Amino acid sequence: xxxxxxxxxxxxxxxxxxxxxxxxxxxxxxxxxxxxxxxxxxxxxxxxxxxxxxxxxxxxxxxxxxxxxxxxxxxxxxxxxxxxxxxxxxxxxxxxxxxxxxxxxxxxxxxxxxxxxxxxxxxxxxxxxxxxxxxxxxxxxxxxxxxxxxxxxxxxxxxxxxxxxxxxxxxxxxxxxxxxxxxxxxxxxxxxxxxxxxxxxxxxxxxxxxxxxxxxxxxxxxxxxxxxxxxxxxxxxxxxxxxxxxxxxxxxxxxxxxxxxxxxxxxxxxxxxxxxxxxxxxxxxxxxxxxxxxxxxxxxxxxxxxxxxxxxxxxxxxxxxxxxxxxxxxxxxxxxxxxxxxxxxxxxxxxxxxxxxxxxxxxxxxxxxxxxxxxxxxxxxxxxxxxxxxxxxxxxxxxxxxxxxxxxxxxxxxxxxxxxxxxxxxx
Amino acid sequence: xxxxxxxxxxxxxxxxxxxxxxxxxxxxxxxxxxxxxxxxxxxxxxxxxxxxxxxxxxxxxxxxxxxxxxxxxxxxxxxxxxxxxxxxxxxxxxxxxxxxxxxxxxxxxxxxxxxxxxxxxxxxxxxxxxxxxxxxxxxxxxxxxxxxxxxxxxxxxxxxxxxxxxxxxxxxxxxxxxxxxxxxxxxxxxxxxxxxxxxxxxxxxxxxxxxxxxxxxxxxxxxxxxxxxxxxxxxxxxxxxxxxxxxxxxxxxxxxxxxxxxxxxxxxxxxxxxxxxxxxxxxxxxxxxxxxxxxxx
Numbered sequence: 001x002x003x004x005x006x007x008x009x010x011x012x013x014x015x016x017x018x019x020x021x022x023x024x025x026x027x028x029x030x031x032x033x034x035x036x037x038x039x040x041x042x043x044x045x046x047x048x049x050x051x052x053x054x055x056x057x058x059x060x061x062x063x064x065x066x067x068x069x070x071x072x073x074x075x076x077x078x079x080x081x082x083x084x085x086x087x088x089x090x091x092x093x094x095x096x097x098x099x100x101x102x103x104x105x106x107x108x109x110x111x112x113x114x115x116x117x118x119x120x121x122x123x124x125x126x127x128x129x130x131x132x133x134x135x136x137x138x139x140x141x142x143x144x145x146x147x148x149x150x151x152x153x154x155x156x157x158x159x160x161x162x163x164x165x166x167x168x169x170x171x172x173x174x175x176x177x178x179x180x181x182x183x184x185x186x187x188x189x190x191x192x193x194x195x196x197x198x199x200x201x202x203x204x205x206x207x208x209x210x211x212x213x214x215x216x217x218x219x220x221x222x223x224x225x226x227x228x229x230x231x232x233x234x235x236x237x238x239x240x241x242x243x244x245x246x247x248x249x250x251x252x253x254x255x256x257x258x259x260x261x262x263x264x265x266x267x268x269x270x271x272x273x274x275x276x277x278x279x280x281x282x283x284x285x286x287x288x289x290x291x292x293x294x295x296x297x298x299x300x301x302x303x304x305x306x307x308x309x310x311x312x313x314x315x316x317x318x319x320x321x322x323x324x325x326x327x328x329x330x331x332x333x334x335x336x337x338x339x340x341x342x343x344x345x346x347x348x349x350x351x352x353x354x355x356x357x358x359x360x361x362x363x364x365x366x367x368x369x370x371x372x373x374x375x376x377x378x379x380x381x382x383x384x385x386x387x388x389x390x391x392x393x394x395x396x397x398x399x400x401x402x403x404x405x406x407x408x409x410x411x412x413x414x415x416x417x418x419x420x421x422x423x424x425x426x427x
Numbered sequence: 428x429x430x431x432x433x434x435x436x437x438x439x440x441x442x443x444x445x446x447x448x449x450x451x452x453x454x455x456x457x458x459x460x461x462x463x464x465x466x467x468x469x470x471x472x473x474x475x476x477x478x479x480x481x482x483x484x485x486x487x488x489x490x491x492x493x494x495x496x497x498x499x500x501x502x503x504x505x506x507x508x509x510x511x512x513x514x515x516x517x518x519x520x521x522x523x524x525x526x527x528x529x530x531x532x533x534x535x536x537x538x539x540x541x542x543x544x545x546x547x548x549x550x551x552x553x554x555x556x557x558x559x560x561x562x563x564x565x566x567x568x569x570x571x572x573x574x575x576x577x578x579x580x581x582x583x584x585x586x587x588x589x590x591x592x593x594x595x596x597x598x599x600x601x602x603x604x605x606x607x608x609x610x611x612x613x614x615x616x617x618x619x620x621x622x623x624x625x626x627x628x629x630x631x632x633x634x635x636x637x638x639x640x641x642x643x644x645x646x647x648x649x650x651x652x653x654x655x656x657x658x659x660x661x662x663x664x665x666x667x668x669x670x671x672x673x674x675x676x677x678x679x680x681x682x683x684x685x686x687x688x689x690x691x692x693x694x695x696x697x698x699x700x701x702x703x704x705x706x707x708x709x710x711x712x713x714x715x716x717x718x719x720x721x722x723x724x
Binding site for chain 1: 501671
């Protein structure tokens with residue numbers, strides 16, 4: 001509550017929303033906005049997102065290129081959504097996942113991004129605009145970006161069915177997630193999601209404790225084990241939620257899980273320490289385990305990947321110089337340097353052509369074309385990621401992104417799902 | 428509340444003196460609390476709160492209680508688990524805290540040494556909570572220091588799994604964190620005990636144990652109760668320690684509230700918070716019946 005006073009004056013919103021905001025202030029554990037400094041000319045953009053995407057090098061390079069400062073506000077995935085809905089004036093730039101738009105857009109807190117102001121808009125990969133990779137449709141269960149990509153108007157609160165001039169988020173980064181394994185401890189090939197609940201790994205498995213993502217991993221397992229085939233994993237009925245959670249609870253009671261994790265670093269710790277040998281994982285976490293010299297594979301599975309995508313949005317109240325700066329940052333972001341940086345971390349950038357221009361040919365071949373590394377592959381910070389001759393898990397861009405089975409999602413029965421997820425944690 | 432009312436009937440000056448604090452309390456404590464209670468009767472969609480007066484949130488909390496399908500309902504099970512941690516932690520911190528405070532108050536003679544030892548007691552608080560908890564993994568883990576030592580000494584055949592991500596590790600972390608909250612008030616009470624009373628007990632033929640049991644313990648009851656209030660309130664509301672040390676697999680009331688608030692279900696979270704507040708207040712009321720704090724301080 002106190003922090004709201006440090007925010008710039010804002011037009012009076014609905015009284016309901018200000019109460020909501022007050023509620024958020026009470027519930028939020030971290031400090032809300034930072035008091036920002038008004039310099040005469042220099043603009044500072046407050047960038048709200050998760051720590052995984054907030055790289056110091058990107059902010060430094062952007063400031064060096066344009067003189068605009070980026071001030072990172074790192075919070076968890078769930079908290080990004082919460083703040084976007086409850087405190088839309090506490091940031092100038094929102095970096096969030098597409099699935100959370102189902103909450104943020106109806107709240108009316110974002111403005112449509114004018115495609116005409118985005119230089120590389122027409123070069124954004126068709127995965128976002130049409131749901132295609134190399135001309136082929138990929139799985140669209142869950143909140144696939146193409147379903148929430150466009151708004152009817154700049155101030156619209158509903159998603160447009162066909163492309164319009166106004167994008168909800170300008171895509172930045174995306175990936176296809178799968179299970180991470182310790183090949184040195186498992187010592188046999190793993191090729192299916194059902195292995196997560198295989199009693200062979202009793203007490204050595206982990207799943208992530210972010211309900212909206214964990215439930216999707218669980219659904220992949222349920223389908224792989226042949227227990228049920230969901231019409232749409234990303235939008236389950238109550239009965240389907242019950243079944244999925246029941247499967248998880250049975251496994252938990254049998255002692256399958258060593259732990260659940262919520263934070264990227266926790267997953268790294270579990271894997272690196274050998275507490276867990278198979279778990280839901282994110283690609284930079286796999287990279288982090290590997291840079292410690294511990295073998296870890298981001299294992300492609302025959303049922304496909306659970307994909308996610310993130311992008312930049314701008315709060316509706318942002319105007320003038322700050323809005324211009326936000327567009328400048330987004331254009332800069334799509335211009336190649338940042339894209340190349342993300343690609344070298346194992347993510348994929350939204351505009352591939354510009355990123356390719358900023359990468360060495362051997363890097364592009366390793367990361368994007370699935371070819372064996374000609375030279376040692378290094379992370380952006382210079383740490384060794386893969387020795388010459390190694391091949392990226394999951395192969396080329398087409399092979400990985402073409403293998404998408406579903407997307408992170410917000411379901412219609414979201415409240416019920418969260419309630420049942422709490423039962424799983426308590427079981 | 429009673430204190431405020433008593434202020435009303437004494438001099439206006441006293442009323443003025445209490446005014447600023449009372450105002451801070453009203454604005455930063457009573458008002459937010461009233462808001463939480465109000466919101467707990469509201470409804471919510473994915474992105475907005477809907478003012479209403481509905482007991483649905485409370486009905487949801489107790490859905491399926493006391494039993495559903497042979498199992499205890501989630502809420503009862505969660506509270507039982509939290510209460511169990513509370514009782515265990517209280518017992519251990521009270522025993523440990525009493526012993527340490529007794530040692531500091533009666534066996535360490537010089538004030539300098541007392542101060543130094545006190546600072547030693549606060550060492551665990553010099554690093555952040557998260558780092559402290561993450562560092563339990565290399566100690567207690569499957570390939571951790573303790574298991575490696577036990578295996579090397581052939582004391583066990585396989586690594587002990589219950590050392591980490593278990594009830595044991597949760598209680599261990601709680602004790603590690605909260606013993607200090609027992610030591611401080613207990614030490615404070617013990618320092619006020621008139622040393623002549625101990626001599627009198629000795630002269631009357633009491634053994635050292637009898638003196639502790641019949642003189643020191645009753646006279647440090649105030650400290651014990653204050654320490655207990657700290658420990659009970661902290662353990663009941665905790666979700667970080669239970670989360671990290673329980674491998675996120677052990678439920679706690681705080682965790683449920685956090686997940687709901689994270690998913691913008693503020694009314695449900697508020698209702699849970701109100702229930703938790705009620706439970707903790709009852710526990711503290713029960714503790715306060717054991718001692719008249721105002722008379723003792």
